[in-house]
Amino acid sequence: MVRAAIAGVGMVPFAKMREKSLADIGWPAVKAAIADAGIEPKALQACYCGTSLGGMMAGQRILGRMGLTGIPVTNIENACSSSSSALAQAVLAVRAGKYEAVLVVGAEKLTKFGGGTLPLEKEDWEVSQGLVMPALYAMRAKRYMHEYGLTELQLAKVSVKNRKNGALNPDAQYRQAVTVEDVLGSRMIAEPFTLLQCCPTGDGAAALVVTSEKLARKLRSDPVFVAASELTSGRFTAGFRDMTTPEITVRGAAEAYEEAGLGPEDIDVAEVHDAFSIAELIYYDAFGFSKKGEAGALIDSGATEIGGRVAVNPSGGLISKGHPIGATGAAQVVEITRQLRGECGPRQVPGAKVGLAHATGGGISGFDHGACAIHILTR
Amino acid sequence: MVRAAIAGVGMVPFAKMREKSLADIGWPAVKAAIADAGIEPKALQACYCGTSLGGMMAGQRILGRMGLTGIPVTNIENACSSSSSALAQAVLAVRAGKYEAVLVVGAEKLTKFGGGTLPLEKEDWEVSQGLVMPALYAMRAKRYMHEYGLTELQLAKVSVKNRKNGALNPDAQYRQAVTVEDVLGSRMIAEPFTLLQCCPTGDGAAALVVTSEKLARKLRSDPVFVAASELTSGRFTAGFRDMTTPEITVRGAAEAYEEAGLGPEDIDVAEVHDAFSIAELIYYDAFGFSKKGEAGALIDSGATEIGGRVAVNPSGGLISKGHPIGATGAAQVVEITRQLRGECGPRQVPGAKVGLAHATGGGISGFDHGACAIHILTR
Secondary structure (H helix, E strand, O other): OOOEEEEEEEEOOOEOOOOOOHHHHHHHHHHHHHHHHOOOHHHOOEEEEEOOOOOOOHHHHHHHOOOOOOOOEEEEEEOEOHHHHHHHHHHHHHHOOOOOEEEEEEEEEHHHHOOOOOOOOOOOHHHHOOOOHHHHHHHHHHHHHHHHOOOHHHHHHHHHHHHHHHOOOOOOOOOOOOOHHHHHHOOEEEOOEEHHHEOOOOEEEEEEEEEEHHHHHHHOOOOEEEEEEEEEEEOOOOEOOEOOOOHHHHHHHHHHHHHHOOOHHHOOEEEOOOOEHHHHHHHHHHOOOOOOOOHHHHHHHOOOOOOOOOEEOOOOHHHHOOOOHHHHHHHHHHHHHHHHHOOOHHHOOOOOOEEEEEEEEOOOOOOOOEEEEEEEEEO | OOOEEEEEEEEOOOEOOOOOOHHHHHHHHHHHHHHHHOOOHHHOOEEEEEOOOOOOOHHHHHHHOOOOOOOOEEEEEEOEOHHHHHHHHHHHHHHOOOOOEEEEEEEEEHHHHOOOOOOOOOOOHHHHOOOOHHHHHHHHHHHHHHHHOOOHHHHHHHHHHHHHHHOOOOOOOOOOOOOHHHHHHOOEEEOOEEHHHEOOOOEEEEEEEEEEHHHHHHHOOOOEEEEEEEEEEEOOOOEOOEOOOOHHHHHHHHHHHHHHOOOHHHOOEEEOOOOEHHHHHHHHHHOOOOOOOOHHHHHHHOOOOOOOOOEEOOOOHHHHOOOOHHHHHHHHHHHHHHHHHOOOHHHOOOOOOEEEEEEEEOOOOOOOOEEEEEEEEEO
């Protein structure tokens, strides 16, 4: 099997870009990734484009802006893990020897398609009963607090950490550090979540050039390698009255660790799917950064800050960097790649050698219809 | 490289199913394909779901109805070639040895999402100027008539042939044969197309079980093999004032023939993308069934009827079987598989050994942003 590498990365700063089209937003990210890889555009043999609400032929429209046409372009929808699912396909194709160089792009424009315009099917009974994402995660938070004594202060610390990190990231949608008082004092959205504990609505794009190890070593001296690429489907809860164990991520994490031959103790830096403050904490447990129920103690310890044992969401995460759905997975890999290359300046995780990216989505039409993509990267 | 096979196929009759959800429509096709393959559902290791307008997590919603969860599910959007692009990914994965058995499902519900509700981006200048699909194809038809002397009668014969075939297909949306007079006398849509020369709006689903040759031979005595699987992007026209040469399909056809080591003379049966009457004729030329400009003579000769040299659209094609966008590519492969197995009863193509399926899409936001998937199957 060919070893797959990330030879180039690029993204546009996440922001609300109401006047731009999806292609306007997407192509500069592609251009940046191609430039970063130092690859000839015509050497790209295929493209996988992740978008959830970008409409028909999103990848073709983005590449069309750059005159990149002819190659196979496959658009992939997997909710919040759309572009990490696209990466999984690219990795599969490179490992198989089908292509030597593949472009992955994730793009989304939520300022246009978001805001309650999602089509609801008749089986969307959860949403019709009020179980929108903030409500679903709020119940998970309440349950975690009830079961394990998690406090509102510990929840708020997730936002404080991620906004602090995001303030150091020029690509982040929100670049202002906040205090625990700011977080707890912001508007209530769904108890216990205040506004600053929820990821924002925004637009953005991120792109990756995925190549064989051989080509990557020709292109640059510091490629990053894909040690694990796992996509799973499943449930966000483990079963009746256990809404604090995301079955889909727990299983995906075990598969990813096995594939990489690594464990939680090996991860130096991780970008995990912190759509809401509780989510990051639940994923501490799911990835084995903490024992089940001890995520509150882990955030208290500072171990997940930059400089701690395992830096989580140094980019600012979804809460601070933003969450344009289809762009998120690729943007996480942009950050992990830059961290492993040591390019992150003031938010650099010292000595980072192994990184993990985790994007998980679904729930609009059933919280048991989820997708989860996990990648482990090494330098 | 592992040889990929189609071990099972299934579909639901295409129809307007306003009261059903996408999952309601999709799961019976999956069930039928699994039963046809005689495979244990738990032996399926991954799923690729093609849908263009089906919304988030379409595949997960469909499989969720059957309790099929846990496996990687990847939703693929490539307009009219969504589920044939999904098949291309499944074939890639099986050939690479990543999976032994993969489910492909295509599903669409146009009665809900069609009807002018497609989101238009600001770069959709073609559509905003009136260049909707019927108008685009109408201009290609007019140009072909001008350049090569194609007649309205020859155009009408495509619909007569395909409706005759569809009348013999229990899965077709329209099962009434029509005469040339019926076709030419039906309501004008976009000159020269009358209503019966345009594919209808409808809903539907089709599914395929794609496996390694080894597993397919264990499951059944008559598997069908994938000799070529090509996905391309590109233009529907060859350049300035040449709108009768679909560059994307011409190039894809050459790639597919090369991959299979076969030529147009080897194809016994083909399902081609007859969204409008002219489309089938243009594709006769593109696939080399006729010399450039001679498609009218080919339809006159009867060579593309069942029993002719190369039977085209024995299922009834998009015009008669229907065209629920994301389901179309998989449904074409259902038909070719059944033809190669000799299961088609009154519409059986005698002695069919090599079949071709062709789905091409895009154009909603630029006719130069197309996708085209071509598969050649052999028994």
